[in-house]
Structure formats: structure tokens, C-alpha cells
Amino acid sequence: MDEKLPPMSMYRILDFLEEEGLVHKLKLANRYVACMHITCDHQHEVPQFLICNECFRVEETAISKAMLDSLKGNVKKVGFELVSPQLEINCVCGDCR
Numbered sequence: 057m058d059e060k061l062p063p064m065s066m067y068r069i070l071d072f073l074e075e076e077g078l079v080h081k082l083k084l085a086n087r088y089v090a091c092m093h094i095t096c097d098h099q100h101e102v103p104q105f106l107i108c109n110e111c112f113r114v115e116e117t118a119i120s121k122a123m124l125d126s127l128k129g130n131v132k133k134v135g136f137e138l139v140s141p142q143l144e145i146n147c148v149c150g151d152c153r
């Protein structure tokens with residue numbers, strides 16, 4: 057079984073997984089990460105990703121409703137509209153610090 061999937065179908069699978077909320081696509085890091093809440097019952101909050109600049113480790117945390125509202129307010133103020141509230145933040149992790 058060393059038959060390789062054509063790249064396009066790989067993207068389609070990832071797109072599907074993203075729609076299902078099983079993976080998240082990180083634009084900044086240009087990669088996918090598995091959702092940390094796949095096995096949770098609670099509702100998935102708006103994810104926020106902390107990305108280590110050194111080792112590219114990703115931590116998924118959730119942004120609070122209040123923070124999201126204030127973010128939306130800021131976006132509206134300058135006449136923009138929020139398309140995706142997913143936040144990707146440049147960090148340095150504990151191991152790399």
C-alpha cells in the first residue's frame with residue numbers, strides 16, 4: 057500500500073474535516089492541526105491558536121464571548137466585516153523561551 061493520494065483529494069479530505077470541526081486550518085502557520093475538542097461534548101467556542109515561533113508547536117485555547125464582541129466592534133469601527141474570528145497569535149512556548 058504505497059499508493060499515494062493525489063494532492064487534490066488530500067485537500068478535499070482536509071476541507072471536509074475542517075467543516076466538521078475536527079481540524080483547524082492555520083493560515084499563519086500554513087498547516088492543519090487536529091481540534092483539541094473532538095472528544096468533548098460541550099459546544100466548541102471560537103478557537104484561538106497560540107503558535108510558537110521557534111518549534112511551531114500549537115496550543116488551542118478559546119476566546120471569550122466578551123473578547124469576541126469587542127473584536128467585532130473594533131472591526132466594525134473601521135468599516136470591515138469579520139469573516140473568520142479564528143485568531144492565530146505569535147508566541148514562544150515554555151520550552152523555547
Ligand SMILES: [Zn+2]
Nearest residue numbers: 091092093103
Ligand atoms: Zn478546536
Ligand SMILES: [Zn+2]
Nearest residue numbers: 092093096098
Ligand atoms: Zn473541550
Ligand SMILES: [Zn+2]
Nearest residue numbers: 108111149152
Ligand atoms: Zn516552542
